[in-house]
Amino acid sequence: MKQLSVFLENKAGTVVEVLKELKAAGVQLHAISIADTAEYGICRLICDDAQNACQVLRSCGFVSSVTDVFAVRMDDKPGSAADIVEMFTAAGVGLAYLYSAIIGGTPFLVFRTDDSDKAVDIIASNGLSVAEF
């Protein structure tokens, strides 16, 4: 799964600028997550055609980038996120960050791990289904 990340200064109005540019370009968003410090923030987005959205933002002067993340399908019921995260923690795979997304009405857990090879194994051996695009 491709994730779009945008570097932002932590000040009023920067997020709306990003969202307005994506709206103007007709980009469909599935998830947004923001991590911030007092000075800066990283806005992470899941959207259709992340590469194209990244180009749109770059041409508007934003520092942005596309990287790979995992998006694992969750059941829409209590404890489902806990069960998935537990599989990784039990195998000693750390999560750098984590947030949720709704893609086509289905909930997904989006995250990056510190060991993608192991993560791929865990996903396969537990029969988890992942979103791909």
Place this chain on the structure above:
Amino acid sequence: MIWNSNKECMPREELRDLQGRRLHKVVAYVYHNVPFYRNKMQEMDISPDDINSIDDIVKLPFTTKQDLRDNYPFGLQAAPQSEIVRIHASTGTTGNPTIVGYTRKDIGIWSECMSRCLSAYGVGRDDVFSVAYGYGLFTGGLGAHYGVENLGGTVIPTSTGNTEKHVRLLRDLGVTGIACTPSYALHLAETMEKMGIKASDLKLKMGAFGAEPWTENMRKEIESRLGLKAYNLYGLSEVMGPSVSYECECQDGSHINEDHFYPEIIDPVTCERLPDGTSGELVFTTLTKEGMPVLRYRTRDLTRLLPGECSCGRTFVRMDRIAGRSDDMLIIRGINVFPSQVESVLLSIPECAPRFKLIVDRVNNLDTLTVQVEVRQDYFAQGFDTLSPFTDLEKLVAAKLKSVLSIAAKVQIKTPGTLARSEGKTKFVEDRRVLE
């Protein structure tokens, strides 16, 4: 090519004789026509008869920017108004602007000096040259313009603003040379990239850059992004405008048009004249000007005169790059800080754009320095999804600044295009200190 080898390659002894004769003449001229100079000379008990060789220049009084302001608008003008054909004014950030009147002969000499500069850069009759200094009261636009026309090249008076249109003209008219501020050259490069136009789509060969401080690293960046050879052009309106000095193909300092502008280096505090090779404040005396001649004008620019001959064949003395402004110098916690030092640090870090702002403040009686730096988006192309590349860069810039400036600075990373890029002289400093 050397435009006027009779003058530019004149044997030094002959040049000194010429300078001595011209100095005597200009001193007599201002003594009789400018009460400001006559009063100063009478106070110092000297008359034009005391000035018989160029070495006698040290007897003369200095002129400062404040003197020009105090005598606003025409107090230092020596020629009658009927002889003045043009007026320029320098940017007055504080107080009165400086008004400079030119006679027809002044404009002719200015064009001649500018042609010497352009010839040294390789500009000839077949070149199409875009002048992207501001036209108007600022001397940059018209000064360069007349030089190109005088030399027989084709001039395009582009001026500043509407950068996209400018880029299209550069491409469509096959422009081979350009004159603008170094920061505007980088702005052009950015605009070209946004428009998807590459340096190889243009025919640019040479550029004349000046009117604000720039560094060797900035030169390399302009050269690679615009695909041209970048030359320094120096001047100031109080003395003439662009064309006071220029780089030749050796690019080892800028030759001063010494038959018209006599340079000295002084200690900015004691005003004592310093020997060649020593750094200090640059001072100019105009030897041939009629409209508003100046005696020993203190430029506030810090540099040195380079000893020795240049291999290009010109005998005119060379000045080094401007290392800073004696009045731009910030004193932060008692330490002298020049914006050019910050610039050189930033230029050594590829992730940083050469665009910055210094904010000086005083918090709890302690001076603070904040350096705002723009990042370049192309250096983060390989991918990031956390803040660590940015916080690491912040730490790197802070560490490098500390080692160069000897004081700690807080670094703030700004996204591209957020710091103002002026199209004239760039303003780098905001001093918020309120002193009792």
